[in-house]
Amino acid sequence: MTKSRKWVSFLILSMTGGVIYQVAYIRFVFLGPTAQALDLSAQDYANIISVFGIVAMVMYFFGGWFADKFSPKVLVVTALVGTGVADLYLGSVPGYWGILAAHVLMAVMGMGLYWSALVKAIGMLGDSSEQGRLFGFLEGVRGVTSTVVGFVGTAIVASSVAEAAGVLWLIRLYGVLCFVYAVLVWLFVKGDEQRLAGLGSSTVTLRQLGRAARNKYTWLIGGTVMLMYCFYTTLGYFSPLLEHQYGMAAALIGVIGVVRTYVFQFVAGPAGGVVVDKVTRSTPRFLRWMFAGCAGVALLFLVLPRDSAFKWVALALMFALCLLVFASRGVYWAQVGEVEVPENERGGVIGLASGLAYLPDAFLPTVSAWWIGDPSAKPAVPEHGGGYTTLFLFLLAMALLGVGLTTLTDRTRRRELAAHAARTVPEAAPVAP
Structure with a gap:
């Protein structure tokens, strides 16, 4: 793999981390407006978030198994597409049980399929002497991407007549971004299979x-x-x-x-x-x-x-x-x-x-x-x-x-x-x- 292709792959993979979790954790920025947008009481929204947390906690244990059995690139793409579907479905305000199902799907995609696969995909882009640098920059790129996307989202919500309506458009935008990054990962991310084999089991x-x-x-x-x-x-x-x-x-x-x-x-x-x-x-x-x-x-x-x-x-x-x-x-x-x-x-x-x-x-x-x-x-x-x-x-x-x-x-x-x-x-x- 050429150096330029390696860093293009790294940049795209890192940026996905700043997009895929945006809706799942949108409460950190827009707590009240999100509950209003989804036509939920504050307590019902909190209960759904707790169910998301339970499923996410369980999925952390299965993530390594998925990463060992399937290609990290395929898992990352699948997780982005699945999260995009969940985001767009959530943007239709499908009612309590539909919103709950969307959050369960986001937990399975983000913690079960995506995270361990991302760690493996990043790890295979460098040898043992580069791992610290790769994962350090991973956090940096994720943070910058989340910040830029977050400020754009804030502008969208602020420019809306009603905050709740702005949050719904923002959720839909994040869903579209997940599809965009899925295509970018599929087309441009390359991996080194020899290094991937050398990373060992994650299960x-x-x-x-x-x-x-x-x-x-x-x-x-x-x-x-x-x-x-x-x-x-x-x-x-x-x-x-x-x-x-x-x-x-x-x-x-x-x-x-x-x-x-x-x-x-x-x-x-x-x-x-x-x-x-x-x-x-x-x-x-x-x-x-x-x-x-x-x-x-x-x-x-x-x-x-x-x-x-x-x-x-x-x-x-x-x-x-x-x-x-x-x-x-x-x-x-x-x-x-x-x-x-x-x-x-x-x-x-x-x-x-x-x-x-x-x-x-x-x-x-x-x-x-x-x-x-x-x-x-x-x-x-x-x-x-x-x-x-x-x-x-x-x-x-x-x-x-x-x-x-x-x-x-x-x-x-x-x-x-x-x-x-x-x-x-x-x-x-x-x-x-």
């Missing part, structure tokens, strides 16, 4: 999962990611908080959502990696700082008056939280290599830890919607769920647990290193008489 076997369940780091790492993921999955609920309780202009909410969701993705992630490498030299230690910062932000939101006079303070706090969350997302899986999980156990550890890590997607949208209710209603904070006060108390508790768990991981690893050093230090030579 996580029951035996690997059994070994992973006995590895303490599976639970420490999975629990750490799960606690931070609680913050990530609730970020979409900050939009109605800013708009309805702090009086932020509705025209700014979409722009803020794009910055919060996509800009921080490619800015904070690499920054977190640099801090781990150059400053803390320990991922659990770095994550402990991040959890401590998240606890501080949650505490400040608890005491900050819900008044328009404090809207810019609230926005600054939200952006600070985004910096902490996305810096963490950039490095938390580095713990697997840092604690030296054996190569033949890493697939199982990552698979089982991922099932635990992304568990919040399966329940937190439903619970958060019940806590918050309809933020545009009067009174803004419902009595039955405790409102945003309950949400921030929950996040504060998750952050404090995260501080404890990362401290435990750090101390466990240091004890292991100390024990290993003690075993390898040669015994002192006897003193000659």
